[in-house]
Amino acid sequence: MSHQQNDTPATIADPFEFARRGGRIEGVVDAAGLPRLIDMLRSTASQPVGYVVTGESEKSALGEKLFLHVQAGGELVLGCQRCLEELPYVVDVDARLLLVSADEPLPDDELEDDSHDPVHAGRDFDVRQALEEELILALPLAPVHDVCDAPVEAVRDEDASPFAALKSLKRGKPDSQ
Numbered sequence: 227m228s229h230q231q232n233d234t235p236a237t238i239a240d241p242f243e244f245a246r247r248g249g250r251i252e253g254v255v256d257a258a259g260l261p262r263l264i265d266m267l268r269s270t271a272s273q274p275v276g277y278v279v280t281g282e283s284e285k286s287a288l289g290e291k292l293f294l295h296v297q298a299g300g301e302l303v304l305g306c307q308r309c310l311e312e313l314p315y316v317v318d319v320d321a322r323l324l325l326v327s328a329d330e331p332l333p334d335d336e337l338e339d340d341s342h343d344p345v346h347a348g349r350d351f352d353v354r355q356a357l358e359e360e361l362i363l364a365l366p367l368a369p370v371h372d373v374c375d376a377p378v379e380a381v382r383d384e385d386a387s388p389f390a391a392l393k394s395l396k397r398g399k400p401d402s403q
């Protein structure tokens with residue numbers, strides 16, 4: 227797979243203004259190029275994730291709320307926690323980020339609201355970093371195939387022997403000497 231799209235801007239210079247005017251950017255990032263997400267991937271091959279970020283505003287009695295609506299999707303290669311083989315996983319991100327000025331506290335009551343997450347934003351909002359965060363949140367903690375077997379090496383004779391339990395007991399005992 228080769229995606230030759232031009233690099234989209236990795237930052238939004240003024241996210242509040244972007245939200246107010248209903249801005250929109252879209253592009254493709256390589257999941258394998260995101261430094262924290264790569265730890266969760268089984269393969270370092272290019273894994274393109276398409277994304278769209280749109281600015282949204284909502285007027286309420288309390289004033290204007292500004293959002294970045296982040297949508298992203300693609301197929302990532304995770305590692306199965308049971309058989310340790312590759313597990314293709316279609317990731318789907320649909321998150322609304324409530325923009326909060328860096329000098330204001332994040333509102334507590336917003337944390338209860340599942341429809342959006344408050345984020346501190348200033349100038350030069352890092353789109354790639356926000357995408358990475360949302361992708362990580364969207365991945366299962368312990369991905370496993372629907373049907374697969376644990377590798378044979380996982381069942382060692384030692385674990386099955388009656389001495390194994392005794393050994394682990396000894397290991398757990400504090401050194402009394």
Ligand SMILES: [Zn+2]
Nearest residue numbers: 306309371374
């Ligand atoms: Zn598996």
